[in-house]
Amino acid sequence: MTGSSSSPVAESTPGGRGLGSRAAAVLVFGSSAAVLVVEIVALRLLAPYLGLTLETSTMVIGIALTAIAFGSWLGGRVADHLDPRRLIGPALGVSGAVVALTPAVLRTTAQWAPALLLLIASLTILVPGALLSAVTPFVTKLRLTTLAETGTVVGRLSGVGTVGAIVGTVLTGFVLVSRLPVSGILIGLGTLLVVGSALVEWRTRGWRGTPALALAVAAGGLAAAVAPGGCDSETRYHCARVVADPDREGGRTLVLDGVRHSYVDVDDPTVLEFTYVRAIAAVVDGAFPAGEPLAAHHLGGGGLSLPRYLAATRPGTRSLVSEIDGGVVRLNRDRLGVGSEAGIDVRAEDGRLGLRRLATDSRDLVVGDAFGGVSVPWHLTTVEAMSDVRRVLRRDGVYVANLIDHGRMDFARAEVATLGEVFAHVTVVGAAADIGLDRTATAKGGNLVVLASDRPADLRALQAALDARRTGWKAAGGRDLASWIGDARPLTDDFAPVDQLLQAYAPGGAR
Structure with a gap:
């Protein structure tokens, strides 16, 4: 043996x-x-x-x-x-x-x-x-x-x-x-x-x-x-390109992983090309007196379209931007010539970690526009994340976020339900069919903008602002919004299947 x-x-x-x-x-x-x-x-x-x-x-x-x-x-x-x-x-x-x-x-x-x-x-x-x-x-x-x-x-x-x-x-x-x-x-x-x-x-x-x-x-x-x-630049997170607009001398589009994330006019920051950005501007301008400087925090930077707009139209505004991709920050500076304007502070950091560093009751406005591909990073969608947003907002502060969804709008409805768990008042703006205001048309999906605050939104004034900016979008709140949300389940840190809730989309479109 x-x-x-x-x-x-x-x-x-x-x-x-x-x-x-x-x-x-x-x-x-x-x-x-x-x-x-x-x-x-x-x-x-x-x-x-x-x-x-x-x-x-x-x-x-x-x-x-x-x-x-x-x-x-x-x-x-x-x-x-x-x-x-x-x-x-x-x-x-x-x-x-x-x-x-x-x-x-x-x-x-x-x-x-x-x-x-x-x-x-x-x-x-x-x-x-x-x-x-x-x-x-x-x-x-x-x-x-x-x-x-x-x-x-x-x-x-x-x-x-x-x-x-x-x-x-x-x-x-x-x-x-x-x-x-x-x-x-x-x-x-x-x-x-x-x-x-x-x-x-x-x-x-x-x-x-x-x-x-x-x-x-x-x-x-x-x-x-x-x-x-x-790519013009391969960052830690994206294949990034800057595409010149043949119809506008100063127009530039920031493309990340094949998706148009931001449009900026390097000569005129008040030019807002994408419909959802015009909608966000309408919400902000309707929520605060014209020209009033704001203390703002931005979850996601992209091409810094909105921070530049606020700096131009509300002198004295202080915008702190949490942009996770340092390569995008460098691309803004080197290829777009933006990011160094007075009052705009860009930090290469995760948005949720950036929120934790902010003092309580320190912001008038928080803007959610962070995306990984075509979906909001799940950890920025939950009740816990939104509770941190509410903590940093002042009593009359406003949270406004860009969402994207298609088909049955399962993710968008879940996110609006989530905001309803945290804030007293929630309003959604988007195409009438997408937000349940036109039941004769089929929802196509795309961008939506949601407004959340502890003060009610003036729907008439908001609708007038949306019309003035030629968005073609409608505003929904109250019973109309509750009906559209239906039985959607709020998202939490323990349960946030964001990617599974999203429907198929067409790559290459503007967010």
Whole structure:
């Protein structure tokens, strides 16, 4: 029995002892880290076309986990029938070529064959993920030289792979995305994988196959350089572009992940292009005496359209802006020439954390216009978040927010119900069919603006202001609003399925 415990198991894998423990650890660590880099960067690459929603994140994570499971299973099966030394190099090389080509392939597909985008995106995650995940069982097979070491070898390599995945996640989220464009990250990773493939091939079979893989990586770099869908700036959160208005000399549109987020006239801050911005301005101008300076806080900055408008029309107004994306703040300054106006203080911070730092009863106005893709970040929609908004508002203060929804307007109704839990008076403005005032027409959805305060809104004055700004929108309150809300459930920190409540939307439209 003693002799059997040390019987060799490497006889079916010639040269099993040829792979040192350090080389094994490097291969497992690197391949595991690469899988997570691909997963995280894929989210950034797909956001301009699918939106940065919970569903998109869930899909990418699910595909990546499927790739890991399939690759680990298949790698183990194959390693039992073929010499693993001949498999590691091709697995690294092919995955490197696919990773390097991914930016060009996805962006070209999104423009020329959008119906195939989900399929192609799945393959660009599945193929390299499965091949890289197969490296661990290949290496494990080579390192298992005796049954007595099985637990030690498997446990050590499993731990190394987990550490690699952690490093890949942290490195991408905190370092790479903030310093490199998405295409640069993937082409660089592809290059490293091909280099790793070349080293493995050199040690096992010479350099055969490496030139072809290197050529694929070079092609990936060239293709990514000319592929459609480029960004003026790849920030930590968005693919950002600034598009000039051909009909207005100073007009600029800020596009984030394919969605028009803000329009500004760099020469005239009183120009408000988007209907929802004109509606917000109408609400503010109807709630406060003309020209009166305000102490305002803005959840979300975008192109700073409203803070600039308030500064121009209400001299002395102090606007504090919480904009989570520092890259957007820099883009405002460098490409739009905005953000340095007197009275506007922009902070790169999360909106809810920014609210917590504000003193009680310190603001006349709070504006909610923060979006991730086409949805309000869920943690800015809840009763608890709105209670913090109410805390910082003065007695006659006003909260006004931009919402977007479609179909049955489930999210919008839930958010209005949430505000009704916190504030004494709530009013909604939008297209008549969307807010239940015209039951003969079908709701199309889009932007809505909601007004909440502890003082009642003057619906007639508000409607006059909306008409004066040619919004075409109506105002609903009281019984009409209660009927429209129906049985919608208020959102809380414990239950806020914002992404599931939102209906399908058409990418590329103004928010």
